[in-house]
Amino acid sequence: MADSSKKMSLMGLTTLVTVNMMGSGIILLPTSMAQLGAISLLSWLVTAVGSMAIAYCFSQCGIYCPRSGGLSAYTEEAHAKSGFFLCSYLYFLSLGIANVAVAISAVGYMTAFVPWLGSGAIPLFIGTVGLLWLTTVANFGGPSITGRIGTITVWGVIIPVAGLSIIGWYWFKTDVLIAAWNPNNLPISEAISKAIPLTLWAFLGMESAAQASDAVEDPKRNVPLACLFGTLGAAVVYILSTTVIQGMIPNAELANSSAPFALVYAHMFNPTVGNIVMALAVMACVGSLLGWQFTLAQTAKMTADQGMFPKFFSRVSTRDAPIIGMLVCGVLQTLMALSTISPNASEQFGKLVSLAAVTNLIPYVTAATGLLVMMYKARVSKGIYTRNTSLLLIAVAYSLYALYACGKDAVFGGLIVLAFGYLLYGFVSIRFVDTPPAAQSSAGSPQL
């Protein structure tokens, strides 16, 4: 056991989960919600409840299955070794791709401060690669350093977004919100069905606590709590901030803003404050990238520890950081970032990003269903079994709906990638055969 001072605390892990989840998605969320109208706020009822059910299942899994491995370990309970491998493989792919996309978005937001970054394809590429490596190298210091940097960058979310959820109410006007309710005069059912996709995937990332279980103090207690608190915190901040902002800025203005949080702070104070807030939001975005790069390396390390990913992923430095694995991930991501150079390749990369959401969601289903076996093994009481199973059904139903809503193209790509994973596992599985078959075959197999 590594010395616990190098590990992450509950607080660090909870912030990691919240910041990870919001990522770059929160920056434009108020704009897309305003385009539909304040009626879109109703979609939180569905998505926040569904996501809390998933977070609850993961935290229960964390209690019954304290071994390392995160989602993959939960999956193995019900779906055996191949489940472990496929879960890791899909999740690793998802993060590898998504992190490049987060970096591209972050560079996009930085152009407001460094116009050079927006002056062409090459500056965008350089900015993206620079950011990917910056966040990779920052992780070399090990989990405790990552956690500590996270507690700084989290202010980028706390001040502009969470702060708005509190102080914004002073400027809140009910009539502005009412006027913004349904500006396109859509029928209620249509408005809600259009709104759900805006927030449906906003909670992806709640599992990052489980993925970091190797690097956390007292994981049996902290991982389940961080998963729940992190998701709850994100839900509260999401709901409050998107509600208050629609009651402060007239709908037409908000719906056409490319930096809604900066706009609202400029409205409350002055444009300089607006710019500072935008800078903070970008900092939070970079902070989330740092957290995700960490999670990516941890996922690879845990899988390599089980002998399913190449060994070099599991080699850690004295500070508990899997540096070689991080370098390999960085090189792979640099190759993906090349797609920013041509518009056509960016288009293809956009498809990969959609596919990455699918490969993030499949592990949710496999991991959550592992809970059924865990409860059976732990001989839980009937009451707990019923309660957990009903929440598990909600969680799986939500995950399946989110998968369905990813659309044909993304699910199609995800299926191909999944099927390919079985081929890879074929090679890996040889390592888990108990008795080597070589002895018998040389003894007397019939000659053909």
Place this chain on the structure above:
Amino acid sequence: MNVQRIKATHLLLVGLLAMVPALADANTLDRVRTSNTFTLGYLPDLAPFSVQAGDKASGYAIELCQKIADSVKVELGLPDLQVRYQPVSLDDAMTAVSTGKIDILCTPSPPTLARRKQVSYSVPIYTAGLSVVVRQEAPEALINVLNGKVARTGPTWRATVNHGLSDQTYATTAGGITETWIRQQMRLLGVVANLVTVKNTEAGVNLVAEGKADAFFAERIMLSNLLATHPSAAKLVLLDRVFEYSPTAMALDRDDENFRLLVDTALSEMYRSGEIEQACNTYLGGISDMAKKLFKVYAVP
């Protein structure tokens, strides 16, 4: 005292206004017969509908007007009737019609209620369509939005790269229904864009070619006509989609049902005889199936 003075001024104004229709000469056909000239008004730079050519004019609308002039000759029994071509500017085109400076405005315009307060209209002669020009290398997401599809399908999550659609600039010609229409569309399609207005079609196309705007909305045929000769045409694409349709017609005197009947008769006959279709082929590069169906609707039986 003051009140009385105001009243007097009012009376004077009313008197002057009452004289305007008299000046305009209530009867177009009488005016044509007396002066032995039929004056065709047109906007000189609206290719391919009406273009100035020396002291004459040419274009789709001019050809139709010439046929109307032929009908006038027959109706009045004046085979030697002079046909005069009078260029007018967009701003005073309607006044030119209502004051009788021109007998008919050949260049088609949409018969809006506001214009109908001043002038009357023939049956429609052309269905205008709102279209859009973008650069060749426009991002697929923008093309999708403009083609009425959702900008991007697939999940929206923390990793969705959205720089493709934020901060676009759209352009359209100032005034008119297009501006409100675009604002409405932007919201529904989830686009964040800045809308600028330009004074004419050419200025808008130039903005897109120079990269100062990402999309320019204008009348389809005028765009395609302009692109045919534009120096940066190779960099630009006119999307196939037509957003909105609007019938356009020739403006004529508001209080002259006889003349209007003559014009509509001539146009309806041209619709039925296929002459309008021919003119479309010559000037507008052919017609769509939908336009052909509309011919039957427009021709008065």
